[in-house]
Amino acid sequence: MNGIFAVEKPYGVSSNKFLQQINNIFTNSSIFGADLAELRKRKLAGYGKNSARGLKKASKAKVKMGHGGTLDPLASGVLVIGVGQGTKRLQEYLGGSTKLYETEALLGAATTTGDSEGDVICKTEVNHITKDMCLQTAKKFVGELIQTPPLFSALKMNGKPLYEYAREGKPLPMEIKPRTVQVYSLEVEESDLLSTDHDYKLKESIIDEDGTPLESKLSENPLLQNDKLHFSKEFIESASQEGLRTDVDPPHLIKDISVQISKAPLLHFVAQVSSGTYIRSLVSDFGKALSSSAYMVKLIRRKQGEWDLSSNCFTLADFQENEQVWGPVLKKVFEHGDEINVLEEMQRSKEKFVQNEHQEQSEETSEEVPKENLEARSEETTNKTDETFTA
Incomplete structure (x- = not known):
């Protein structure tokens, strides 16, 4: 996945350190699994499959990221981040926003x-x-x-x-x-x-x-x-x-x-x-x-620029949710940019995730009928059959 998004940098942390936090979350998620697999493949090809150095480089591969304008540690607010090919667009924010x-x-x-x-x-x-x-x-x-x-x-x-x-x-x-x-x-x-x-x-x-x-x-x-x-x-x-x-x-x-x-x-x-x-x-x-x-x-x-703290910005807490919650929202932002209201989309995604979890739990419960219940039902059916023949 490639694109631009915005996130709220909290007070007390440097922009680069905060970027590393987001990068670690993305790198360890399955959302960027295909991109990282391709990146590791290219790194290995450059060194040779049996190269120890190549294997080491490939194992340390991370999602390519950068930001569009630093904020001091004492400052908080909108930090524009580019991912993959999106990093090429960051100059727009560094010089002219x-x-x-x-x-x-x-x-x-x-x-x-x-x-x-x-x-x-x-x-x-x-x-x-x-x-x-x-x-x-x-x-x-x-x-x-x-x-x-x-x-x-x-x-x-x-x-x-x-x-x-x-x-x-x-x-x-x-x-x-x-x-x-x-x-x-x-x-x-x-x-x-x-x-x-x-x-x-x-x-x-x-x-x-x-x-x-x-x-x-x-x-x-x-x-x-x-x-x-x-x-x-x-x-x-x-x-x-x-x-x-x-x-x-x-x-x-x-x-x-x-x-x-x-x-x-x-x-x-x-x-x-x-x-x-x-x-x-x-x-x-x-x-x-x-x-x-x-x-x-x-x-x-x-x-x-077009990124507003009150509407289309993620927070660190958003990315600490299950990746099935933030992943689809991030994809929408990559595709449609600042048009996506992140606050509303995250709320919908959370609700959908909770509903799916409840549905899965309900299906698992219905499939796992206790053995004693089956035996009781079988005995009840036998008794009713005996009563019918006796009558």
């Missing part, structure tokens, strides 16, 4: 990574921030936007990941090349905007081994400070025509690290963006635009 993200962030601090995994770079005042400021700020990012990839990202420079330069405090051999992305919409969730009634605790400052606050050292690292704030091309053009400001006031830093803020105001928004957009960078820039700071604490990819 629209994505819908829902994110939550805390205002009042910035981290090295832009999310809750990093160390605190600085803490900033938030008392001046109002709901209206947040709603107006969101409009400044909608349109064509220049983004500089985060320093703590997997992008490489001279073969070395950017995050290694950051951790070592070494200068970059060249400037990080900005990229142009599209933010099609950015809707702030007003129901919990600036709320402190949540379960997220603001990250605390760390004291280094020499007794110096780590954020003091990080704040002096030019690699972490050279991050220019950009608004969308459309906003800049509109603001220049209307005589509006396109710059922002600098944040008010909280330099006393003894000041602990357990609950920070929440920023919650949904953004539809082009491929290559870094949501944690968008969050960080949103904080700067409010003359403060922010870092991401939650990220869900709700849509990627």
Whole structure:
């Protein structure tokens, strides 16, 4: 079987590790038995039937799989997966698909990574921030936007990941090349905007081994400070025509690290963006635009291209069902793509599987009539016959 499908990647696992979980399930199922048999046959033919190496390679054959765009371990949501010949179509999702993200962030601090995994770079005042400021700020990012990839990202420079330069405090051999992305919409969730009634605790400052606050050292690292704030091309053009400001006031830093803020105001928004957009960078820039700071604490990819978390996405739990349940549904998705409502089809398939099991059990029960029942029926029949002749 070959094709494309989507599955919900859970929080806390890398995309590659999750892909391996799905691959193991598929490889050990009979659904892909014929495909694997053919693959093993080709591997053996390449090495020779009696080749020990060929036999070893063939025995380790797995279903060919790949994904169409990674999600960080802290993120959950739609992960598009290609199987067999379907892997050739993944480039469509890697470079040109629209994505819908829902994110939550805390205002009042910035981290090295832009999310809750990093160390605190600085803490900033938030008392001046109002709901209206947040709603107006969101409009400044909608349109064509220049983004500089985060320093703590997997992008490489001279073969070395950017995050290694950051951790070592070494200068970059060249400037990080900005990229142009599209933010099609950015809707702030007003129901919990600036709320402190949540379960997220603001990250605390760390004291280094020499007794110096780590954020003091990080704040002096030019690699972490050279991050220019950009608004969308459309906003800049509109603001220049209307005589509006396109710059922002600098944040008010909280330099006393003894000041602990357990609950920070929440920023919650949904953004539809082009491929290559870094949501944690968008969050960080949103904080700067409010003359403060922010870092991401939650990220869900709700849509990627035609695949929607609420309708045509599988879950890991689906593939942990009996393969007779998910196998037929996966085949339909391979044949008809995103037209298939996976949630509905999985429910129908489960019901059909349960009905078939009950029917098989009923047939087995009717076939296995106990011996004593047969003897009792035989004796009853004999007695009735004797009574008839006697009468």
